[in-house]
Amino acid sequence: MNIEILSLSELKMFAKKIATNLKGGETIALIGNLGAGKTTFTKLLLKASGVRKNITSPTFVIMLPYKTKHWTFYHIDLYRIGSYKEVQALGIPDNWNRRSNVFVIEWADLIKKHLPKNTIFLEFKVSESSDSTTARTITIKNASKVFQKNISR
Ligand SMILES: Nc1ncnc2c1ncn2[C@@H]1O[C@H](COP(=O)(O)OP(=O)(O)OP(=O)(O)O)[C@@H](O)[C@H]1O
Ligand SMILES: [Mg+2]
Secondary structure, three states: OEEEEOOHHHHHHHHHHHHHOOOOOOEEEEEOOOOOOHHHHHHHHHHHOOOOOOOOOOOOOOEEEEEOOOOEEEEEEOOOOOOHHHHHHOOOHHHOOOOOEEEEEEOHHHHHHHOOOOOEEEEEEEOOOOOOOOOEEEEEEOOOHHHHHHHHO
């Protein structure tokens, strides 16, 4: 499913819808080129989920946790990761699918074959059909029918 977004305020609305439809235990894989909007989306998702702490990019530390009322978000950036072993060393795979965690992973395509089966993929692309620098096409893959329906209305 493709979602066309024209501005940062539309991205904010999209992030809010995703936040509202999480149940805990999800892994969200963010795919897209440098500057496509993965970190920007994550910040909006965390804010919409009630995180008040300052949200920074985990590019250098790889993983940053954010507690909410219902679960802990783990914001992960694999851009600087060399191998899946490094991901294992962080203990990430031991905690997939637990209701008390939600993983949001930038550059998740680097460990695609190791991701849990129910991973929701969000692919960010700068829209080619628009002159606007803030237009993005977000392709959602592997989400349940109910999830897709809820976020498309
Ligand atoms: N609709 C939009 N969605 C997302 N970002 C947008 C949008 N419009 C403009 N931007 C801008 O594009 C930039 C996206 O940068 P961001 O760091 O989120 O990308 P990224 O995909 O995380 O890149 P990297 O791979 O370097 O981590 C930000 O400066 C943001 O303000
Ligand atoms: Mg980023």
